[in-house]
Amino acid sequence: MTATLGQVTAPAAFDQIPVVDLGPLSGSPAEREALAEELCRICHEVGFLLVVNHGVSDDLSDNIFAMLQKFFAFSDEQKKLIDKRRSRHFRGWEPEGAEYTNNRPDIREQIDWWTEWPAYPLDVEPYYLRLLGPNQWLPDGLLPGHQELTNQWFDELGGLANRLLGALSLGLGLGEDYLERFFGTQTMSLAKFIHYPPTPEGAAGVNAHRDTGFLTVLDPGPTAGLQVQNQDGQWIDVPSIEGSYVINLGETLQAMTGNYLVATAHQVITTEERYSAGYFHGPSLDVALAPLPLDERFAAAVTASPHHNSAGFMASIAETEAGVADMSSSYRPSTYGEQLWNYFSRSYPENVAAHYG
DSSP: OOOEETTEEOOOOOOSOOEEEOGGGGSOHHHHHHHHHHHHHHHHHTSEEEEESOOOOTTHHHHHHHHHHHHHTSOHHHHGGGBGGGOTTOOEEEOTTOSEETTEEOSOEEEEEEOOOOOOOTTOSSGGGGGOOOOOOOOTTTSTTHHHHHHHHHHHHHHHHHHHHHHHHHHTTSOTTHHHHHTOSSBOOEEEEEEEOOOOTTOOSEEEEOBSSSEEEEEOOSSOOEEEEOTTSOEEEOOOOTTOEEEEEBHHHHHHTTTSSOOOOEEEOOSSOEEEEEEEEOOBTTOBOOOOOOOHHHHHHHHTOHHHHTOOBOOOHHHHHTTOOTTOBOOOOSBHHHHHHHHHHHHOHHHHHHHHO
């Protein structure tokens, strides 16, 4: 079924995840423009895609997965050397069930390493600047080279994310450098390395959610489990294609495009042990999340689509307790820092309370 407004028709429910060759990003202006239009269309209709010919080092994925498999084989006592609960900047390792999505525990363990900046005082204002600070790193003798390899992950996947943002900027009629310039100078991105045990009945490795930030680059590994929800509420499996990366958008970019680009709901349910590695691309914390200056045709496409027009956002704990349904929040933060603080508050309420009351 589709909904029509004048000449604009809402997209039908997708039943597969598109695969896009990024080679034209290095081509002529006409080739880049054609690819930009394709990427914007996919990010409007699906919100998820796989990319190949992306320019990331061939051996980076292998090295990252070897590192994280070694880390997750350590004892809990060794992992606790970088226990996230000790970090007021919410960085480090956490055990299964430590993170909550939609007020339900996720059955996975993970390491979070964010972009490093000097720490501000505990009572700095605006409050979200308290998120800036150092990572927790293991002794290099325990996990040799892990800091350098993680920094390579930030550099190479951040470069891919910037190229994709350039294409989306072009496709939105803003010019290739618009979104990258908008990002500011003290950017805040996340590297997340994850280990999933087989998912227990009735639970999820990570519960259904939309990502918080701007753009996600994920290496899902060879094991199935990642699923994306289409417009009809059906769960579509993301295929495993060697050498590819999964790309999806976050709530921040959805809000700034007036819901034209969508942060599509997704979850992980796996029957086997599974590893994955993610990169979440973010701007400076003080960046204002104002609407982008888009042509009226983008707003018309949203109006024509009930799916886009009604798309909500992840609910806070307070909203959920007040009866707001999952992913149905109307809250719109004014800065990226407020958006991230809302994420930490709903995902790690005990950590927030322990460090900030």
